[in-house]
Amino acid sequence: MRALTYQGPYRVQVEQKPDPRIEHPQDVVLKVTRAAICGSDLHLLHGLVPDTRVGCTFGHEFTGVVEEVGKEVAQLKKGDRVVVPFNISCGTCFYCQRGLTGNCENSNPGSDVASGVYGYSHTTGGFDGGQAEYVRVPFADVGPMKIPDDMDDESVLFLSDILPTGYQAAEMGEIKGGETVVVFGAGPVGLFAMKSAWLMGAGRVVAVDHVPYRLEFARKFANVETVNFKEVGDIVLHLKEMFEGRGPDVCIDAVGMEAEGSRAHRVLGLGLKLEAGAPTVIEWCINTVRKGGNVSIIGVYGPPWNFVPIGTAMNKGLTLRMNQANTRRYMPHLLEHIQKGRIDAKGIITHRFPLEQAPDAYHLFAQKRDGCVKCVLMPHGHA
CATH class of the missing domain: 3.40.50.720 (NAD(P)-binding Rossmann-like Domain)
Known part of the structure; x- marks a missing residue:
């Protein structure tokens, strides 16, 4: 697959990487439909986050379509459209049971700080992110939320973070x-x-x-x-x-x-x-x-x-x-705000780019040029 990769401070490029695969029975693999660039991704780009390894893929704000399903996944099936919270949470640990999914102790074991996070260095578990054609999503029955049939991906994309x-x-x-x-x-x-x-x-x-x-x-x-x-x-x-x-x-x-x-x-x-x-x-x-x-x-x-x-x-x-945001607990409530027109979430999108132009998008966003507020990547074109 094509994916954005980190090449060292201030340098990212799009290159071929192996497709993600099911590594655990509770995983799914998503075909990514939209992936946003977040302000905190700039900390990675600028080399300010420890243990950001060359070759890793950024991106913790994304939507996608379920492509493959692990055998223990009960809530999702192939073809479902979902938005995925940036925190990777198990749903059963001490913190997840208290709604503190941003502090999950099983998705980033050994850390006394954050949960696992997509595309945010090995300090948050080393999970590849969604600025790619495909992404592996662990604990798929816990995090992802199905997108209503009458809503487009960009309307709910920012429920991810x-x-x-x-x-x-x-x-x-x-x-x-x-x-x-x-x-x-x-x-x-x-x-x-x-x-x-x-x-x-x-x-x-x-x-x-x-x-x-x-x-x-x-x-x-x-x-x-x-x-x-x-x-x-x-x-x-x-x-x-x-x-x-x-x-x-x-x-x-x-x-x-x-x-x-x-x-x-x-x-x-x-x-x-x-x-x-x-x-x-x-x-x-x-x-x-x-x-x-x-x-x-x-x-x-x-x-x-x-x-x-x-x-x-x-x-x-x-x-x-x-705290880190406990994203999953707010998603249903905020979806309702979007549906009722109280928040035009996609109204902050100012720029859209195909995945190949992700390096240009990063530099535009980082340098605050062209009135850029929020960049969205489209790994598979406009589909």
Whole structure:
């Protein structure tokens, strides 16, 4: 099959790889119909994630058609159309039983951090991702969700990751009605966090970014106020003043470590293979939010080091919540929001490419050119 492969920092190419096969009776093999490029894929592209091996295939946001079925799979059959959560979860372990599928202990054994994840280095299990013609899906009765016959793949594609991730970000902020919310980052996850905040009853939502076209997109797509942090003197003081000098009730970090990495991160990350990131946005959240407020962190960081003003958080009486998104638990609920027109999930797609042009798509997305918000790959053309 044809698949995107990692060739080292800043280099990916499409080449021939062996077709995936059934390796366990609970596996299926999918023919991939759509695969998106995620902001966190840029961390891989830029060499910032440890144990990203040459030849591996990225991609943890995808839909597909079931091609082969393991003998123990009961819920799926050949020909079913499915959307697949980015977390690989067994459904039976301590964490899965509690709905914490992003923390499954069987799909990435030996790790005390994340579950298995498609196409996200050997630190998350070494599973090949979906930016390919075909992909192997383990625990097929647990993760994949069938796509309704009257819906196209792109309408539900983002149930795989960024829509549940944005929704969980808002939920962790404990938005119940009337709260004021600041979302740092107007990328795809931030956009869905903004939409979700409104769905939960937020009274006011402000987006913070520095890329003008992303802020304009946020105004139109999510109906929010916007602040360009490069156009104000002190972003923390500016935001506090927008909220009566106290700050907002909720701050959401939808940025994480900068996709390019800070200068120190590039030196340490590339030199020592330590994934962590500049905690700039965490600092902004802690310093901006009102006393007794909530900080929700959904942006990707990594161990082992981050310099966070935890003393300020303690003295302000803040609640900090964070996790990988527990994608599967939100998928049915968010599907209903899409079906009822409350969220136009595919409305964030700005670019579509055949699989062969995936390297160009990566660089366009990474460099924030041509108004790119979200890229989708089509491994089998428009079918």
